[in-house]
Amino acid sequence: MGxxxxxxxEAFGVLRSxxxxxxxxxxxxxxxxLTNLADRPPTEPEIRS
Incomplete structure (x- = not known):
């Protein structure tokens, strides 16, 4: 979007396309x-209790 x-x-349409x-x-x-933008794969957020 940025x-x-x-x-x-519109951004969702771009991703779908x-x-x-x-x-x-x-x-x-x-x-x-995200991997291409950050040069690393996305990670799962840590769940805190």
Whole structure:
């Protein structure tokens, strides 16, 4: 959204389109995007009780 200066709905459309073009599911695509941006895979948040 920051790079394209678009709304959340538009950003979701971009992710949906990218996942379709790359033939990956819509859950995998954002993870790959974050990995490319951060140069490391996303991590699970630590649950604190």
């Amino acid at each position: 790079q394209r200066r678009c709304t959340a709905e 990218a996942s379709g073009h790359r033939n990956v599911n819509s859950v995998t695509c954002p993870g790959e995007l």
